[in-house]
Amino acid sequence: MRWVLAFHIIFMVAWFAGLFYLPRLFVYHADARDEPGLQRFATMERRLFIMMNIGAAGTIVFGLWLVFEWWLPLPGWLQAKLALVLLLIAYHIYCRKLMTDFRSGRNRHSARFFRWFNEFPSLLLLAIVILAVVKPF
Numbered sequence: 001m002r003w004v005l006a007f008h009i010i011f012m013v014a015w016f017a018g019l020f021y022l023p024r025l026f027v028y029h030a031d032a033r034d035e036p037g038l039q040r041f042a043t044m045e046r047r048l049f050i051m052m053n054i055g056a057a058g059t060i061v062f063g064l065w066l067v068f069e070w071w072l073p074l075p076g077w078l079q080a081k082l083a084l085v086l087l088l089i090a091y092h093i094y095c096r097k098l099m100t101d102f103r104s105g106r107n108r109h110s111a112r113f114f115r116w117f118n119e120f121p122s123l124l125l126l127a128i129v130i131l132a133v134v135k136p137f
């Protein structure tokens with residue numbers, strides 16, 4: 001189980017690296033006006049999103065492996081954790097929509113919006129890791 005848990009955490013870190021950095025790129029992208037700059041941000045976002053998908057897939061595959069092998073029936077902390085993980089997946093999917101909006105010139109959000117948007121994953125990380133490590137209920 002320790003190996004499965006180790007890879008679960010490794011992929012989680014990769015996922016969060018993208019979840020923290022992609023919205024930051026959106027902040028700068030929203031302020032960019034020059035064509036080369038707009039192209040550069042679109043390329044950086046596309047490549048980073050590929051890494052985010054790999055991180056998300058690995059976190060979920062190894063997480064579900066832990067569940068089905070060692071954690072059924074689901075304890076309270078894990079039910080709460082999975083509910084928050086669903087929110088994280090929704091955030092991930094919304095980032096994809098925002099990325100395609102930027103690419104097709106349809107973005108309507110300001111840099112200020114993306115600064116606030118960028119805070120959300122930190123709150124989820126805080127709650128999910130406390131649930132996973134402390135297992136309060």
Ligand code: HEM
Nearest residue numbers: 008009012059060063064066067071085125128129132133
């Ligand atoms: C579908 C997604 C996920 C599933 C099914 C899942 C499931 C699990 C399970 C069953 C454990 C084992 C707990 C133990 O044996 O102590 C675990 C550990 C852990 N998970 Fe997840 N998890 C998921 C996503 C995440 C995410 C998104 C994060 C980070 C924000 C995360 C962070 C952790 C941490 C830090 C541990 C280690 C806890 C410890 O060793 O005490 N997991 N996860």
